[in-house]
Amino acid sequence: MKTVKIVLISVFVLAIAVFFNREIITLKIMERTIEKNLTSNLMTNLPDGLHVYLCGAGSPMFDVKRSGPCTAIIAGNKVYVVDVGSSAAKILQQGRVPLSNVEAIFLTHFHSDHIDGLGELIMQLWANGTRNTAVPVIAPRGVEQVVAGFNLAYQQDDQYRTAHHGETTMPPSGSDALAVPFNLTKGADGLVVYEQDGLKVTAFKADHKPVDPAVGYRFDYKGRSVVISGDTVKSDAVAKFASGADLLLHEALSQELVMFINKRAKEIGRDNVVKITLDILDYHTTPVEAAETAQQAKVGHLVFNHIIPPLPVSTLESLFVAGVDEVYSGDFTLGKDGTFISLPVQSKDINIEELIW
Numbered sequence: 001m002k003t004v005k006i007v008l009i010s011v012f013v014l015a016i017a018v019f020f021n022r023e024i025i026t027l028k029i030m031e032r033t034i035e036k037n038l039t040s041n042l043m044t045n046l047p048d049g050l051h052v053y054l055c056g057a058g059s060p061m062f063d064v065k066r067s068g069p070c071t072a073i074i075a076g077n078k079v080y081v082v083d084v085g086s087s088a089a090k091i092l093q094q095g096r097v098p099l100s101n102v103e104a105i106f107l108t109h110f111h112s113d114h115i116d117g118l119g120e121l122i123m124q125l126w127a128n129g130t131r132n133t134a135v136p137v138i139a140p141r142g143v144e145q146v147v148a149g150f151n152l153a154y155q156q157d158d159q160y161r162t163a164h165h166g167e168t169t170m171p172p173s174g175s176d177a178l179a180v181p182f183n184l185t186k187g188a189d190g191l192v193v194y195e196q197d198g199l200k201v202t203a204f205k206a207d208h209k210p211v212d213p214a215v216g217y218r219f220d221y222k223g224r225s226v227v228i229s230g231d232t233v234k235s236d237a238v239a240k241f242a243s244g245a246d247l248l249l250h251e252a253l254s255q256e257l258v259m260f261i262n263k264r265a266k267e268i269g270r271d272n273v274v275k276i277t278l279d280i281l282d283y284h285t286t287p288v289e290a291a292e293t294a295q296q297a298k299v300g301h302l303v304f305n306h307i308i309p310p311l312p313v314s315t316l317e318s319l320f321v322a323g324v325d326e327v328y329s330g331d332f333t334l335g336k337d338g339t340f341i342s343l344p345v346q347s348k349d350i351n352i353e354e355l356i357w
Contacts, residue, residue, distance in 0.1 A: 042074075042098070046074065047345070048345045049224055049343050049346075050075055050224040050225070050226055052073055052226055052341040054072075054303075054305065054337060056069050056085040056086070056091060056337060057305050057339065058337075059309075063310035064310075064312050066310070066335075066337055068085020068086035069083040069114050069306050072095075074097075076199070078101055078103040080102070080201070081104075081105045082107075082108065082228055083115075085117050086113070093124070093128070100128075102135065103136075105135060105137045106201070106217060107143060110139075110142055119153060122135060126174045127170065133173060134173070134175075134176045136180045137177045137179055139180075140184065140203075141213065148179070158170075190203065193217075198221055199219065200219075201219055203216070204216050204241045206229065206238070221345075226343070227242040228305075229249065229251050229305075230251070234286075234293060235285075239293045240297075243298065245297065245299045246299070247341060248301070248303070249335070251305055252285055252287040252305070253284035254286065254287060255286055256319070257309050257319065258280065259277070262277040262278060287320055287322075288326075290302065290304065292328070295329060301330060301341070302331075303332070303333045307334070307336075320334065340354070
């Protein structure tokens with residue numbers, strides 16, 4: 001009994017000490033957090049390989065677990081960003097992806113949800129990534145207009161930052177992006193759009209009509225491979241370029257769940273939502289169709305990406321993937337912001353973890 005009293009008194013004294021010193025304790029915690037944020041690096045202990053970090057697994061619809069489309073591909077010690085949806089720069093930093101290692105940006109097409117974070121990312125690569133040269137933005141023809149628009153929109157901001165922080169800290173040469181267009185001609189069987197440091201990136205046509213051009217990408221590095229479908233209906237092109245890949249990141253839309261939104265929109269008189277939710281059914285792939293593509297291509301692992309509609313609770317996630325395991329014999333993951341997949345070179349392992357949720 002005496003021991004219990006001593007423990008209770010000690011806890012009480014400790015609670016009082018914490019209460020009266022809470023500001024000092026909070027600042028100490030903040031100090032350690034700042035140090036961790038400035039020094040911690042996702043790539044520090046990664047084995048050589050091809051690694052994938054979802055910096056945006058959602059769509060234009062608001063989803064608490066999924067921001068606008070963004071995928072970071074890590075090959076060796078370099079980072080390549082595919083599509084730059086809203087919050088891309090923040091989710092990259094939240095996952096401790098070093099912006100200084102970003103080598104290039106790839107775009108699958110120019111829908112707003114795939115490019116609306118581009119201006120912020122370019123600025124963050126300059127300020128926090130300490131770039132002193134323009135970051136390449138590799139994409140189909142039309143990217144020249146997109147990049148020129150963002151460069152122009154941020155021109156005054158760039159001038160303010162250089163004037164305030166100085167050219168040594170914020171050199172004008174690093175403030176912009178550089179458009180690197182390519183052209184997939186009619187009938188082309190894919191096109192190698194980047195090949196350097198052991199990494200080969202091949203673009204292939206995606207079927208996202210009326211959006212044209214639209215592409216997907218295959219990344220090959222030292223025997224490991226990742227394919228990003230881009231926005232598309234079920235496509236033989238995706239199956240072809242995903243053939244034998246370790247990992248397929250495929251967009252997916254649940255028609256059943258979207259039609260729940262459509263039904264409710266009709267009931268409350270939201271005619272614009274009714275029309276849009278009907279229209280989007282004809283240029284996306286269902287989860288089961290994506291799984292059929294993965295089975296046809298014999299990919300090692302399927303990750304659902306660009307998730308439509310939002311899935312804020314786990315029950316909806318189960319409904320989203322209903323029927324997938326009936327058509328695909330491999331493992332699959334329902335992507336969310338922070339999903340990280342590691343494909344080390346020295347083995348055929350596929351390691352998956354959640355970094356921020």
